[in-house]
Each structure stands twice: as structure tokens, then as C-alpha cells.
Amino acid sequence: MSGDAGGERQSLPLARTLDLIPLGACVVNSKLVVSAWNRTLVEWTGIPREEALGMNLAERFPGLKAARIQGRLRAVFDTGSPAVFSAAIHKHFLAVPSRHGPRGSLMVQQTQVRLLPEDPDLALITIDDVTSEASQLAALRAERVRLVSVQARLLASMEEAEAGRKRVERLHSELQETHASLERKNVELAQLAATDALTGLANRRRFHEALDNAFSLAIRESLPLSLVMLDIDSFKKYNDEHGHLAGDDVLRRASEILLARRRSYDTAARYGGEEFVLLLPMTDARSALQVAERIRGDFEHSDWPFAQVTSSFGVATISGSVSSAAELLGQADQALYCSKGLGRNRVTHFQEMDLFVEQLRRLEAADRSPQRSLDRELVRGGRSGPHDSSIDLRPHLSADGLVSARSNSSSSRPG
Amino acid sequence: MRLDPIQEDILREQINIGIGRAAATLSELMGTRIELSIPSVSLWDLDEWWGRHQADLSGMAVVQDFVGLCSGRAILVLPRDSGLRMAQILGGDEGGSDELDLEMSGILAEVGNIMINGVLGSLSNATASRMNYSLPEFYGDPEQAFLSIPPEPVDRREVLVADADFHVSQYAVRGSLLIAFARGGIEALVQGVCALGTDAWEAQ
Numbered sequence: 001m002s003g004d005a006g007g008e009r010q011s012l013p014l015a016r017t018l019d020l021i022p023l024g025a026c027v028v029n030s031k032l033v034v035s036a037w038n039r040t041l042v043e044w045t046g047i048p049r050e051e052a053l054g055m056n057l058a059e060r061f062p063g064l065k066a067a068r069i070q071g072r073l074r075a076v077f078d079t080g081s082p083a084v085f086s087a088a089i090h091k092h093f094l095a096v097p098s099r100h101g102p103r104g105s106l107m108v109q110q111t112q113v114r115l116l117p118e119d120p121d122l123a124l125i126t127i128d129d130v131t132s133e134a135s136q137l138a139a140l141r142a143e144r145v146r147l148v149s150v151q152a153r154l155l156a157s158m159e160e161a162e163a164g165r166k167r168v169e170r171l172h173s174e175l176q177e178t179h180a181s182l183e184r185k186n187v188e189l190a191q192l193a194a195t196d197a198l199t200g201l202a203n204r205r206r207f208h209e210a211l212d213n214a215f216s217l218a219i220r221e222s223l224p225l226s227l228v229m230l231d232i233d234s235f236k237k238y239n240d241e242h243g244h245l246a247g248d249d250v251l252r253r254a255s256e257i258l259l260a261r262r263r264s265y266d267t268a269a270r271y272g273g274e275e276f277v278l279l280l281p282m283t284d285a286r287s288a289l290q291v292a293e294r295i296r297g298d299f300e301h302s303d304w305p306f307a308q309v310t311s312s313f314g315v316a317t318i319s320g321s322v323s324s325a326a327e328l329l330g331q332a333d334q335a336l337y338c339s340k341g342l343g344r345n346r347v348t349h350f351q352e353m354d355l356f357v358e359q360l361r362r363l364e365a366a367d368r369s370p371q372r373s374l375d376r377e378l379v380r381g382g383r384s385g386p387h388d389s390s391i392d393l394r395p396h397l398s399a400d401g402l403v404s405a406r407s408n409s410s411s412s413r414p415g
Numbered sequence: 416m417r418l419d420p421i422q423e424d425i426l427r428e429q430i431n432i433g434i435g436r437a438a439a440t441l442s443e444l445m446g447t448r449i450e451l452s453i454p455s456v457s458l459w460d461l462d463e464w465w466g467r468h469q470a471d472l473s474g475m476a477v478v479q480d481f482v483g484l485c486s487g488r489a490i491l492v493l494p495r496d497s498g499l500r501m502a503q504i505l506g507g508d509e510g511g512s513d514e515l516d517l518e519m520s521g522i523l524a525e526v527g528n529i530m531i532n533g534v535l536g537s538l539s540n541a542t543a544s545r546m547n548y549s550l551p552e553f554y555g556d557p558e559q560a561f562l563s564i565p566p567e568p569v570d571r572r573e574v575l576v577a578d579a580d581f582h583v584s585q586y587a588v589r590g591s592l593l594i595a596f597a598r599g600g601i602e603a604l605v606q607g608v609c610a611l612g613t614d615a616w617e618a619q
Contacts, residue, residue, distance in 0.1 A: 067443060068440075068443045068444050071440065071443070072440065072529075075532065075536070078536075079532065079535075079536040079539060079540075080539075080545050080546060080547060080548065081528075081531075081532035081535060081536055081546075081548050082479075082528070082532075082548050082549075082550050082551070083528060083532070084524055084525050084528045084550065084551055085525065086518075086521035086522045086524065086525040087518065087521055088502075088505070088506040088518040088519070088521055088522045089444055089505050089506065089522055089525060110521055112550055114548075114550060115547075117547065120545075130517075133517060134518070137516060137517060137518050140516075141508075144514075
């Protein structure tokens with residue numbers, strides 16, 4: 001396309017009008033030959049009006065030859081429909097230096113092309129310089145991107161902090177659970193430490209704690225307190241004959257008998273081996289003897305699998321002469337020893353022992369008399385079930401011998 | 416007025432040609448292929464159409480008035496997500512902000528201009544009549560496009576609606592082109608389009 005008479009056709013009133021608008025404006029024909037060129041375009045392009053008139057716009061500004069522009073410009077003339085070229089897509093409709101942007105940059109333009117109503121062979125091109133708005137928008141977008149980035153970092157930090165908080169919370173929870181578990185284990189351990197594994201009764205340690213507490217309370221409040229100690233008769237022989245498992249069954253059954261007779265505030269414990277104790281708070285000597293006697297009867301009448309099992313009992317009750325829990329325990333032990341000596345399967349209260357000892361002394365004195373057997377039987381009879389006549393009491397039941405035996409361990413007691 | 420199946424078919428074809436041209440132009444601008452569906456064409460009572468679509472058309476509109484054999488107002492309505500997505504692709508700012516700024520509204524005005532020009536140009540060709548057009552105007556709220564006063568009295572009761580779907584960069588863009596005619600405009604258009612269409616069919 002080259003210049004033609006377009007310049008000659010420039011309408012003077014139109015050109016003056018175009019000079020009034022604050023936009024770049026020109027009029028072209030379908031070949032893009034300029035027939036009007038306003039003052040703004042002179043200023044932007046540096047092309048004087050005289051030079052512009054008749055100039056082919058696409059030759060001067062080759063960017064207009066791009067298919068995406070040329071086709072639509074042609075359509076304006078073909079269909080009469082106007083065309084707009086946005087700044088964002090096309091940037092520079094006419095490549096001219098920017099007046100507001102960085103040095104050397106091109107002006108960003110927004111362009112409209114429409115036919116002149118009075119002359120559909122000509123189209124008016126108006127160009128708006130939006131460089132300033134575009135750069136402001138670019139700055140805003142950059143700032144927005146920066147803010148989005150800051151926000152993303154902030155969110156990431158918050159999420160990290162939240163994750164940290166949750167981690168600490170979880171650790172705290174785990175710690176609490178561990179503490180709770182530890183406490184449960186401690187309770188279990190304490191329970192185990194205070195319990196006899198075979199029978200489930202309190203063990204010796206737990207019993208001593210209970211005895212000390214009960215003794216202190218009884219002394220402080222002047223309350224009665226009794227202690228029953230029992231030892232299964234001939235347990236070693238039973239073990240030897242029927243095996244240890246059967247022996248264990250006897251121990252378990254013995255604990256069941258004790259538990260069945262125990263009141264809620266009594267303490268039943270396995271004291272060691274086949275020896276058990278029953279601590280009876282608020283119980284005087286008479287009642288304690290009744291309890292012991294009932295238990296003895298329970299043993300005697302229980303249905304044992306292999307052979308009859310009996311038990312011997314020693315009972316002690318707090319009196320003015322008892323100064324310590326250990327002494328009370330010692331008295332029960334002595335009484336038990338006495339029961340053993342008197343033939344087993346019987347109950348002896350410590351306070352009755354003097355009577356027995358006296359009776360035995362008399363027996364020893366009469367040992368040489370023809371009535372001795374009958375007297376010994378009378379002594380052994382007392383408060384008891386069947387006796388074991390095969391046991392010789394003499395080595396143990398002399399008054400001196402008895403006391404000295406109590407001061408030693410119970411292992412010296414007859415089985 | 417009601418369109419009979421033949422009238423509807425001829426209008427659909429002409430509008431399809433126009434949208435096809437517009438899509439070709441947009442493809443050239445975007446530098447990417449645009450896949451176009453066959454548009455549905457129907458005649459609606461404007462209030463009824465608006466009542467049905469108002470909820471899901473919280474978007475934007477581009478308006479161009481036209482004067483000629485038939486006169487009226489063409490309105491391209493784009494749902495917000497479709498409009499923003501298209502503006503982002505064309506502006507080379509994919510994944511950018513979802514705010515409709517000056518630049519994006521400029522892009523969408525150009526998109527609307529291309530679409531409306533394509534369809535009205537096709538209808539104009541079909542009626543062998545020339546129309547005069549206003550420059551496109553962008554509205555951030557489609558309702559404003561309907562409420563603004565057109566240059567000539569427009570029969571607000573009847574609108575020709577062409578719904579088109581096209582895929583750009585694997586993204587579905589939906590748009591509705593509404594053409595509200597001045598009194599007697601739709602009849603003139605249908606008469607003009609169908610007369611030529613029938614002639615062409617007979618000649619064929």
C-alpha cells in the first residue's frame with residue numbers, strides 16, 4: 001500500500017475537531033492511507049501533519065501488518081463493525097516512545113477503530129495513551145504478588161506454628177498418658193508388692209504395716225485388738241506325699257477359708273510358708289478365740305482332695321503388758337507353738353498359756369505316776385479337735401524351754 | 416413471536432458462522448486453538464431469561480448497540496470465572512489475580528467486541544444489509560447492561576439468545592450472547608435471514 005490522494009481528501013473541520021480531543025487520532029481508508037492526523041499524533045510520533053497525510057500507516061508502523069491486527073482492520077471496512085484493541089493484548093498499536101514510562105520504553109495504547117458515519121470508506125482511529133495506568137497497574141500487581149507471597153509465607157509460618165503447637169500438645173498428651181500409665185503401673189506394683197502371689201492375700205510386709213497401724217490406733221484409742229496366727233499342720237509331710245502343686249492348692253484353700261471368715265476391717269495375710277495371720281481390730285480375746293475356733297472348724301470340715309488338713313492356732317490380744325506390735329505378734333506365735341505342742345489342730349490364747357504350762361509341769365511331775373497318761377490326755381484335750389498323740393511335748397513345753405523357743409524363729413516349731 | 420424449526424436452524428447456522436469467525440480471531444490473538452461447540456439458539460422473554468440465569472451469571476457483560484435493517488442491543492454475558500480466565504489467558508497472566516482491574520476489563524471489552532462483531536457481521540451478511548454499530552462498552556455487572564438505556568427503543572420483551580461453549584487451554588469458557596431487538600427487529604431479521612437462506616437452499 002502506498003500513499004494516494006487521501007491527504008487531499010482531509011476534511012479541515014474534521015482535522016480541527018481531532019485536534020481538540022486528548023487522544024491520538026487519525027483517519028485512514030481501507031488501504032490504511034492517512035487522510036487526517038491530529039496534533040497529538042504529531043506530538044507522539046514526531047511526524048508532521050504534512051508528512052503524515054497520504055502516508056501508509058502500516059508501512060510506517062509495520063506492527064500493524066500483524067495478522068491479528070490487519071484482519072480486524074479489514075473487517076471494520078468490510079462489515080462496518082468497530083474494533084477495539086486493548087492495551088493488555090496489543091500494548092503498542094503504534095510503536096512510539098513513551099512520555100511517562102522508563103526511558104526508551106514504548107507507549108502503551110488502547111485503540112478504537114470505527115467507520116466515519118458520514119463516510120463509510122474512511123475509518124477513525126483513536127489511540128489512548130494508557131502508559132501511566134499500565135505502569136501503575138503493573139506496580140499494583142507486583143505489590144499484590146509480593147503481598148500474596150508474604151501472606152503465603154505468613155500462612156506457612158502459621159501452619160508451621162500450628163503444627164508445632166499440635167506436636168507439643170500431642171507430646172504433652174502422650175506424656176500425660178505415660179504418667180497415668182506409670183501411676184497405674186506403680187499402683188499395680190504397690191499392689192503386687194503388698195500381695196502374696198500364690199494366695200492373693202496380703203503379704204508379710206503389708207501385714208506388718210497393717211499391724212503397726214492397728215496397734216497404734218488401739219493403744220491411742222484404748223481399743224481391743226487381737227491377732228490370730230495359724231500354721232497348717234504337717235504341711236511338709238503333705239507336700240512330700242502329694243506334691244508341691246497339691247501343697248499350693250492347700251495354701252490357696254486355706255486363704256479362701258480365712259477370707260470367708262474375715263470381716264471388712266480385718267487383715268488376712270500369708271505370713272510365710274504355710275503360716276497365716278489374721279489381724280482382728282476391735283476384737284477382744286473371747287471373740288478372737290471364737291473366730292479362730294470357727295476357722296479351725298472350717299479347716300477340719302473342709303473337703304480336701306488328698307488327705308485331711310488341719311491347722312493350729314495361736315491367739316494374742318492387747319493387754320496392759322503388751323508394749324509393741326512385735327510383742328503382740330510374738331505372743332500369738334508363742335500361743336501357736338503351744339497349740340502345736342499340745343497336739344496340733346487346736347486353738348491357744350497366749351493368756352491361757354500359763355495354765356497349760358502349769359498343767360504340763362504337773363504332768364511332768366506325775367510322769368512317773370500310773371495316772372500320767374490319763375492326765376496328759378486331759379491337758380491335750382482342752383479346746384481342740386482330734387489330737388496327735390504321737391507328738392512328744394516334753395522337750396518344748398517345759399516353762400523355760402517354751403519361752404526360749406519363742407525368742408527364736410518359728411522354724412523350730414513342730415510342723 | 417415463536418421461531419419455527421427451520422427459522423431456528425437458519426439462525427443457528429448464521430450465528431454459528433459468526434461465532435466461528437470470532438473464535439478464529441480469538442485463537443489468533445491467544446496463539447492457541449479454541450474448540451467451539453454448536454451454539455444453542457432460542458427466543459426468550461427477557462425477564463424470564465434473566466430470572467432463570469441471574470443467579471449463575473454473576474459475571475460481566477459487553478454491550479454493543481446496532482442500527483440497520485433491524486436495530487437493537489447485543490450483550491455478551493460471561494460468567495465471572497469464564498471472563499476472568501479468558502482475560503488472564505489473553506493478558507498472559509494465567510494464574511494471576513482474580514480481581515477485575517482496568518486491564519482485564521479492557522481485554523474483555525475486546526473479546527466482547529470480537530464475539531459480537533462476528534455474530535452481528537454474520538447476521539448482517541445473511542440479510543445483505545449493512546448495520547452501524549456503537550463501540551463496545553464493558554459492564555462489571557450484567558444487570559447494568561440490561562438496565563442502561565439503548566439509543567433507540569428496544570423491545571425488551573424478546574431476546575434472541577445464543578449460548579456458546581468453547582474450550583481455551585483446556586478450560587471451558589461459557590458465554591451467552593443476547594440480542595435484544597427494537598420493535599419489529601426480530602421479525603425483520605428472521606425474514607431477511609430466512610429469505611436469503613431459502614433462496615440459497617433453493618439455488619442449491
